Amino acid sequence: MRRFAPFLVVLTLYCSALGRDAFDNWISATVLPSVLPETSVEVRDRNNQLLRAYTVEDGRWRLVVNTEQVDRRYLEMLIAYEDKRFFSHSGVDPFAVLRAAKQALTTGEIVSGASTLTMQVARLLEQSGTGAWRGKLRQMRVALRLEQVLSKGEILNLYLMLAPFGGNIEGIRAATLSYFGKEPRRLTAAEAALLVALPQAPEARRPDNNKSEAKKARQIVLDRLIATSLVSSEEARTAHLEPALTARKPFPKLAPHLSDRARRGAPEALVHRLTIEAGLQKRAEVLARASVQNKAERLSIAMVLADHQTGEVIAHVGSGGYSDTQGRQGFIDMTRALRSPGSTLKPLVYGLAFDQGLAHPASLINDRPVAFGNYAPQNFDGAFRGELRVDDALRQSLNLPVVLLLEELGPARLMSALGKAGLEAKVPGGKPGLAIALGGVGTTLEGLVQLYAGLAQGGKKRSLNWGFDTDHKTQERFLSPAAAWQVSHILAGLPPPERAAQMRLAYKTGTSYGHRDAWAIGFDGRYVAGVWIGRPDGTPVPGAFGGDLAAPILFELVGLVSDQAIPLPPPPPETLLLETSELPQPLRRFKGRRAVFQAAPDAPKLAFPPNGARLAKSEEGLIVKVRDGRPPFTWLANGAPILRMVHSREAQLPLTEEGYVQLSVIDRDGRSARANVRLD
Incomplete structure (x- = not known):
């Protein structure tokens, strides 16, 4: 026998190796389910804070997450409670299997399942059951294969993404957002313990459905972890007093219209980064809802706030309520709807007149009845002021002076300047006439805010962007710096609306024909903002004026980002700062092409x-x-x-x-x- 002993040892080792190789080949041949599960599309703000998320195809919330985004102690509690040898076993814990088998033989029933975190990931990936022994064997095989192709960190990330937490909630981020209203980066001991316990019986322990079972399961976890030093006895006692939740919290749905647009623009992307600032966006949406609450039936609102120095949009509100059920059609993004701009284009007409040498802010112009063929515009109040300064005519938003200026400039010049400023304008019938100075053209709130951003930037086009896709192309000039400053200075001379913050904004209001649209657009030295109020279906809102409705909200909107308006820049060196009597003779009084045929002011x-x-x-x-x-x-x-x-x-x-x-x-x-x- 001694002669054969070495041979038997070699034979035993050889058979063991053959068995091990066969087992390894069997594991390597395992067909794995996809380890890239579908996850919710996320829209995040400029600081990477979640603005909005979308459910996956089957209506579940499942958000991308990794261990770096999760509270460190929660991870330690999870491993200590669920799989304390996670970092040392190869997918199946033989000690846990032996313990479970011994308990089953001793008690006659299954006391513990011996499932490692890797086996749980295998089950979640395949969406298989937990009880049948065939299912367990399959989970073991998949777990062993997962350990061959993935790191421990990658396996843990999958668990954090797939673990069930009740209802349509999967993954740690979806759970903390739904139950605690926050990301999982910082958790209390009680919160962490509940999240450890929930995946074992997600429906039975849901805090929104079964408060007592949730608290009981939470306490079991805390008490068991006292021995690991991860939880102190005092923490376990005080955590019991922490109330359990009774209702789930809604997932963030900030900037919903802009989020939808970002998703439509890049449907393959899983994460969209916007220039929006989440806290400011939330306050702007609260302001929008409050502004139309208890107002005229079906009234809606839209707001845009941007940094005109960078062109970045920092707050964007498409309606008074995305899910509004009061007939306001809140799902329509009114920042992009074509509407009549009322008087909000008048500043550009005056700026072009300054550029062309037709007038100066101190020039005199006649506000009197004039017929332009069959077109006979009147002022909003039906009265006429006679001769007055051009800057006063703009501040008072008189109609006749601006039409006189546009007749001299030509409507095509105004349309060209609008295009250079980046504002898309649709003219009914396709042929612009003098009526475009008074709102006879279709524009959008976003376009008007961009136009005023260009005025704030000295007459140079300032493209607005909301997705960090800054336009590096040469910004076209549509007004000279001097003309842009003159217009800004005139608009900054308007007093704030009643009951509005006493800040100095260069702003203009507008009301479209039939009171269908109320506007207010303005800027200070850094921020530009616009407000539109009306009905999405275009029906009139009797008594709605831009100065009364929209202007106070404009000041509140700018006030959300700064208590004090940032001063406007000084005039460019070439600006002509003179009074009427000091102007060159041709500039003292505006005399358009009609002056040849018009009687002198003192004629009978x-x-x-x-x-x-x-x-x-x-x-x-x-x-x-x-x-x-x-x-x-x-x-x-x-x-x-x-x-x-x-x-x-x-x-x-x-x-x-x-x-x-x-x-x-x-x-x-x-x-x-x-x-x-x-x-x-």
Whole structure:
């Protein structure tokens, strides 16, 4: 036998090696399920904070996570409680298997399952059951194979991503966001213990469904871990007093419209980074909801706040409530809807007029009734101010002066400047007319904010971006620095709205025809913001004015980022800072192409009767009145003189016959006025 002993040893070792090799080959031949499970698409802010997440295809919340993002003590508690030899075994813990077998033989029932964390990952990847012995063998085989192809850290990451925590919650990040409203980076001992216990019986121990079972399971974990020194006796006692949750918290849904846009733009991406700042975004959304609450039916709101120095959008609100159920159509992103801009394009018209040398802020311009063919615009209040300074005309948002300026510039020049500023404008019928100065064009809130960002940047296009895709192309200039500063300085002279913060913003309001849109756009030395209020379906909102509705919200919006407005820059060196009397003669008074055909301001005008009047005939004749002009006056009827050398501004003409009469009056200097009337 001694002669054969070495041979037997060699044979035993050889058979063992053959068995080991066969076993290794069997494990290596294991077909693994995908180790790249589908995870929720995430949208994060500029500081990597979660703005919004989307469920995976089967409606579950499952977020990407790794051990670096998770509280270190939770990981230690998990391993100590679930699989204390995790870092030393190769997927199956033989000591745990022997212990489980002994307990089963002794008690006649399964006391512990001997599942390692790797085996649990195998089960979760294959979505298999836990009880049947065939299932256990399969989990062991997959676990052993996982240990061959993945590191311990990668296996732990899979557990942190796939572990069930009740309902449609999978993974540690989804669990802490849903139950605690926070990321898993910092957890209390009680929170960590509950998260260790939940995956063992996720439905039975859900704190939102079974508060008592959740607290009981949490305490069992804490008490058992006292022996490991991971939890002190005092912590275990005080953790019992920490209340269990009674309801799940909603997942973040900040900047929902912008998040949807980012996802549509890059559907293959799992993470989208936006320039939005989460805390500021949350406050802006609260402001938006409060601004339309208890207001007119179906009223919506949109807001954009950006840093015009970088072009980065830091708050973006597409409606007063993304999931609004009050008929406000909150799912529509009104920052991109084409609407009439009202008076918000007027500053650009004035800036172009300054650039072309047609006017200066101190120039005088006449606000009086003018007809441009069949187009006869009026001021919003129906009144006219006569001659006033150009800067006052802009601050008062008068309609006639800006149309006079645009007639001289030409609508095409305004459309070209809008394009250079990056604002997309749609003209009804495709042919721009003078009405575009007063809102006869379709624009978006985002486009208007970009236009005003360009004004704040000295007349140079400033592209807005919200996804860290900064436009490095040359920024086209649409106004000179001097003209942009002059417009900004005029707008900064407007007083803040009533009940608004007393900060100095360069801002402009606007109200579209029929009160369908109320606007306020403005900026300080760093931030630019815009507010739109109206109904998404375009129906009128009676009594809605930009100055009353939108302007106070604009000031609140800018106030969210800064209590004090950042000062505007000083004027460029080439800016002409003069009063009216100091201007060159051609700039003192605006005289457009109509000046050749217009009467002088002091020329005679028929005060009565007005042109087109129908008057009752009288035996005493017709009373007529003239204002302005220099007496004596000559009065004519149908071209024939009937009164001469009249020094009074009122006269009685001997007209007693029925019919149409053309009345004319000529002053001493030969200047005339006329009117056509009918006597009945």
